[in-house]
Amino acid sequence: EVQLLESGGGLVQPGGSLRLSCAASGFTFSNYAMSWVRQAPGEGLEWVSAISGSGASTSYADSVKGRFTISRDNSKYTMYLQMNSLRAEDTAVYFCAKGTCSGVSCPHSYGMDVWGQGTTVTVSS
Amino acid sequence: QSALTQPPSASGSPGQSVTISCTGTSSDVGGYNYVSWYQQHPGKAPKFMIYEVSKRPSGVPDRFSGSKSGNTASLTVSGLQAEDEADYYCSSYAGSNKGVFGTGTKVTVL
Numbered sequence: 203e204v205q206l207l208e209s210g211g212g213l214v215q216p217g218g219s220l221r222l223s224c225a226a227s228g229f230t231f232s233n234y235a236m237s238w239v240r241q242a243p244g245e246g247l248e249w250v251s252a253i254s255g256s257g258a259s260t261s262y263a264d265s266v267k268g269r270f271t272i273s274r275d276n277s278k279y280t281m282y283l284q285m286n287s288l289r290a291e292d293t294a295v296y297f298c299a300k301g302t303c304s305g306v307s308c309p310h311s312y313g314m315d316v317w318g319q320g321t322t323v324t325v326s327s
Numbered sequence: 328q329s330a331l332t333q334p335p336s337a338s339g340s341p342g343q344s345v346t347i348s349c350t351g352t353s354s355d356v357g358g359y360n361y362v363s364w365y366q367q368h369p370g371k372a373p374k375f376m377i378y379e380v381s382k383r384p385s386g387v388p389d390r391f392s393g394s395k396s397g398n399t400a401s402l403t404v405s406g407l408q409a410e411d412e413a414d415y416y417c418s419s420y421a422g423s424n425k426g427v428f429g430t431g432t433k434v435t436v437l
Binding site for chain 2: 319
């Protein structure tokens, strides 16, 4: 069964850092691009970042560029999101999602077919 | 990267059809045939419903269909069922390896 499991969420002060992980199973991880998508409380979905299957290409939403870094370790079937300089507006449930092909644009070109259950990040003093 | 515009709500009786619009610009919806749709029940992860404007992933009922005209994409749910009550989000490729979601539409089955 194809599964994604996020971890690493929690409460952090403004200006602080947090690293999220997304553990994958049930498919050949390196063959697929991956994305992070977040949802603030009571709000809609917001695409955050994507990474190609090889990890060589990455892309970020303007709202997080320069503060967040996406990466993956294909040997560990795990994707990461390093979040620095966190702001109150980064408070959200963070979902990881699997693309249907390997290119970095795949998640938004061809869709995201498997999603994790999300991990909650709260930025507050 | 402004969010695509969707109506906040839509509704229909069981068995009826409901259509949700998703309006963007020539830089996203209008510029590419890369529109996807997702269904999200409260407290759950989104579910992949439509890709490349009108294609259905395996397992998605054919009651769900997608289309596009100009800068506006649409999702139609025919033969509404109680389990279709959920939030629906469109998504589009926006160039430069970036993507954008819609504002979301809450569908109510009356």
